Amino acid sequence: MSKTLIASFAQKLLVWHQAHGREGLPWQGIKDPYAVWISEIMLQQTQVATVLERYPRFMARFPTVKQLALAPIDAVLAEWAGLGYYSRARNLHACAKQVMEQFSGTFPSDPRLLESLKGIGRSTAGAIAAFAFHERAPILDANVKRVLARLFAIEGAIEEKKVNDLLWGLAQELLPTDSERMPVYTQALMDFGATWCTSRKPVCLSDAYVCTFAKQCQANLSNQVLMLPQKKVKAKSPEFDADLLLMRHQNAVLLQRRPEKAIWGGLWSLPESPWRAKANKVDQEIQGHFFSPEEILKLTLPNENAELGHKDYQQVILGERIKHVFTHRRLWMQIWHMNSAKAVQFTDENLRWVSLHQLGQYGLPQPIKLLLQGLNPVRDDE
DNA sequence: AAGCCGGGGAG
DNA sequence: CTCCCAGGCTT
Structure with a gap:
């Protein structure tokens, strides 16, 4: 030197x-x-x-x-x-x-x-x-x-x-x-x-x-x-699909706290299905349109499905498809909209109804924050 | 040693 | 699109 x-x-x-x-x-x-x-x-x-x-x-x-x-x-x-x-x-x-x-x-x-x-x-x-x-x-x-x-x-x-x-x-x-x-x-x-x-x-x-x-x-x-400096070549990031449940009851939306070890650890997000390797185009079209309300609930809230009885919601609506890029992963999130007739009380403390006006008190993943900001609050007098 | 964990700006 | 970044922790 x-x-x-x-x-x-x-x-x-x-x-x-x-x-x-x-x-x-x-x-x-x-x-x-x-x-x-x-x-x-x-x-x-x-x-x-x-x-x-x-x-x-x-x-x-x-x-x-x-x-x-x-x-x-x-x-x-x-x-x-x-x-x-x-x-x-x-x-x-x-x-x-x-x-x-x-x-x-x-x-x-x-x-x-x-x-x-x-x-x-x-x-x-x-x-x-x-x-x-x-x-x-x-x-x-x-x-x-x-x-x-x-x-x-x-x-x-x-x-x-x-x-x-x-x-x-x-x-x-x-x-x-x-x-x-x-x-x-x-x-x-x-x-x-x-x-x-x-x-x-x-x-x-x-x-x-x-x-x-x-x-x-x-x-x-x-x-x-x-x-210089030299760096090791990184593997191409794998791609995943996931389904997210956007359950609303009047002005509230159902949030779930994410486990600490996972991505977005400790943040509050929408109930989410396990990630699966991204399907090819044909499969996407087939899956995309044939989920029933029961299937969405079973995917995103497997343990709470019973608490959220079938009579409490009406229909499921195919919503946004959000692409999100991480450093080591790419994720396609399919949002499924549902309405609940009542605010079911959950025993799981990681599930919570949150008013759209109080979202600022919660740490939300950036794409979820942007998604929820786009929701129109229901007027109180309606 | 290798994998994991976000998001946004630069090129 | 890819690469990059006032890194640290876990396995």
Whole structure:
């Protein structure tokens, strides 16, 4: 490795940051560990533009770790709805309780202790320690992995442990000696990866600017920038079909809480059939139109079918067909509309009638939220 | 080591 | 369309 580059990297990066760093992001320059922690979790795998709107809202709703710890999980999930990766919200809540109980409500500064908390891995621990406590702890997010893989022309898929260990070692070596520089250095590193050393349109390949590291970057010197970092090829995501029951009783709709381990874990959604491998076109047309009300109930509410007796509903109407794309799956949801003559009381606490006006209090999957927003409430005087 | 977990923006 | 992202957890 280039000793010269390692020795001069932090200083050069800081000079770059002074001229080209991002400004005006609401979580920049924050010292409150709680506020730093929320921003770091929210920004995991999530775009800045999205977080820009949601971060202030979350902080206003849960201003302190104590208030977050005392809040019901449904309130946290409702505030998190639409952000995805809902284990983050569940872990956030659990972590707040941990901080209250194990650390008397004060975040520890030691990255190893931070890493012992729910939902905080090595990189997030490093970020919190650096931003809030000026600790000389490295981060290794996608930005840093890309920057380092290019600077040092590191071969091999970054998913491999050997490569990952190498990157962590470099991230540690490159840290500024002066711990007081850690917040701005960490911010600069992310800014550089996010705005200059980007995945598909890095500055070194345009003529807008000359990259600060053009003469040191091994990938640039060997014309390999777009080929690094290397990644393993992912399998094509499988496709599934599912049937969802949209049961209404006046202004209320029947919601069901999803199991924690599943996709959309812990959120409230419509009763849903098991997923099945997507059928071909002919099968779709055959199945699509021949479900009876009994069959829909049996598919989506197998254990509650008896409670929701046959006399309580009239007919089933073939509704929307919604395509939803996940990172590793594609799902086609067939919505079946039914009306219930009465609001059957369920013994299952995971089933609940919810007024259309109170949907905001529930964490709903984004496509379900959009679907239910399109429903017209029945007027009270009708 | 590999799979799982969302959603939206960029190209 | 595909790829990408201020990752971490589970198996």
